[in-house]
Amino acid sequence: MKPAVKGRVAVFHPQGFLDGNNAPSYVTIDDIKAIEHMNIDMLLVSLKKVIFFNKNGLDVFIKTLLTIRSQKHISVGLCDYDHVKFTTIISFYKNALNFSLFRTEKIAELFAPSNKSDSRTVLLYNEDPSQRSAMAIELFDYGHNPVIAQSKKEFDEKKQHPDLYYAIIEESYLGIFGQKIATRVTGNAVIYTIANFLDAEIGNTFNITYHNNSLNVGFRLFIFDAHKVVSMNVHALNFLTKLASSAAEYNATICFVGLTFEKTPESFKHDLEDAGTLFFNTMDDILNNKQLLQDLGGSSPSATKTNRALTKALINELPNFIDATVSTIAMMTNAKAVKNGLNIQTLAVKESKNQFASSIGFYGDVDGIIILVFPKNIAKKACELLIGEETEDEEAILDSLAEFVNIIGGRAKALLGEKKQHVDITLPRTYGDIDALMQIVQNKKGVQVDLSFEGSNFTFFLTR
Amino acid sequence: MITQEEVSLYIQNIPPAPSVLRQTLEYLRDGDLPKAAKCAEEDPALKLYLKTLINRPIYGFRNEVSDLNQIFSILGISTTQQILYSYLLSLLLPKQWSLFTLTDQNFYDLQASLGRKWEKILKHLGLHNRDTESAITLLPASIIVCDALFGAHAKEVAQLRSVKALDYNTILIRLSKRSLFDLCSEIALKWEMSPSIAKIVHAASGTDSQISGNLKLLAQWMHLLLFYELSQSAYVSAGLNEFIDFQIDFVQDIYESFMQVVDDETSR
Structure with missing residues (x-):
């Protein structure tokens, strides 16, 4: 069984009965190998469709999850259960609960370190005060706004108004956490939250793939929120100076916020400054200073000092990317998308109203970004297979559009792989407002292909 | 797709459904087991299927049972009908x-x-x-x-x-x-x-x-x-x-x- 991956969260969905006899059949060695190559932050087993499980069955899954965690430094656990299943799990593992529990997948996504979602207000309650605090801290680090209920009574009262919260978090548990450094995106700055004593382990917990990826897709400002850092050793210093030096090659800036040098040698600060790192006292010193933000490259990713030109290698692969797009549309809709015209130009969208867009970046032997711009009704049609029922919910359509463009990225990767070209793909991004997209790609030259599908036009744009 | x-x-x-099978099912619906068995004899593939099935360990017979009349009597009308449908389904099985x-x-x-x-x-x-x-x-x-x-x-x-x-x-x-x-x-x-x-x-x-x-x-x-x-x-x-x-x-x-x-x- 292969897990389904949404964003950076991979979830297994077994169905029916789960015991010691059948559990090993759900996850084979091939499945584990495939997971090892996935760029994920979290691996979960959903119990939503499991009517019966016993400890032997769960143990098999948990053992596999823990093995993967030790290799990939990701969070692992169970999700999608009701009250009865939760109490059963707790009774099985009372003193040895070293994995996480999330009542729903939606809640789990809030705790994914490479978080791409907007800041969410959530209601949080846990009987155990230390769990309550740990969850609140994690959520806060990921850019969310947890409303913490201090008692069951307060929780039950607040729960009466579910429309005030994106999610209500109860009967959840954080196992060994902080496997990866928390990452979030605010505007066009990437913020990493680091804490405690920094040592060589930072090389494992920092998601270097995500960082390189962000550099490749145009982010130029990286902020380390270091308020909770007690001290660091020379290994962590080496890691951070190297990171700053490599960022300089992209004209990117690395800043530290709230780092104190009471227990960290002052000389470390000089070393980091020599590597181009800047220091600030508070996050607001950067984020509320528009001029500074613009100077640092955090006002928009398009504010890069160099516009990266199209390369011959990228143009050579254009047919692969168009094939991946056309074949994905054919797969999802059973309708053929027809190519009408191709031009090298900056992105031109005739009508910016009622359009959705999505993009996915790729990097490796070739690098670039695929952007698709659809009229809303066509986006809906293209995603019908993923959405299922008729919906006008824009968030659901954009979510499916992200999945759609992820499939295109996967297909393009496979097509390139057949030609021994290795690329990795980034998280997909969606735009409910085309103006936000236009800001990012303005002045970027690329290949624009006008395609039509079921009588309506949509745009494919390949750029760097 | x-x-x-x-x-x-x-x-x-x-x-x-093959005509022999349809006729056999027809006799079964009338409750006539001997006629159904006689009719099923005309289809060698069906006969072999029934013989193989009834002699599997799950049915627990010590000696081989090969007579269709006997097989139909052992199974009874309902189970025979069920098995005939299973046979029909087996005709749909893919080569691979x-x-x-x-x-x-x-x-x-x-x-x-x-x-x-x-x-x-x-x-x-x-x-x-x-x-x-x-x-x-x-x-x-x-x-x-x-x-x-x-x-x-x-x-x-x-x-x-x-x-x-x-x-x-x-x-x-x-x-x-x-x-x-x-x-x-x-x-x-x-x-x-x-x-x-x-x-x-x-x-x-x-x-x-x-x-x-x-x-x-x-x-x-x-x-x-x-x-x-x-x-x-x-x-x-x-x-x-x-x-x-x-x-x-x-x-x-x-x-x-x-x-x-x-x-x-x-x-x-």
């Missing part, structure tokens, strides 16, 4: 499974296991009759149909499922507006099975609204039985655990009783 035309073509190409990593032997084992447990269930529910017993034979047709329709698209389905946990039945409904259970009903019609058989199997999808009474009860038990079987190691490895969506809420209220009946069956 799969188009409505492809689905229709597949159903269109399913052969009708292309989506699920199954063997024909795995499939026969699944049919046999479903049949035995279903019989116990029907006795427990007091709903044992020729049609209810035969209904279980049509259920695995959904697996054959699924393999036939999706076999050529396995790679595409895998890509789709890499971003969303969709089962094959849901994908088929969204692409062709027909479910695997709709197709089972069409097969039942083509094979002139009793309409009540098709109804039970269709309801066993767990997604039919407005079913009630005994039909709902049978559908709940059949749905849970299917997932009980598809959770067995061999079928999980074959990929069958993911072929339809398990409707956990649909079966929740019969779960305790189901486990008692099935555990009892297993311990015997």
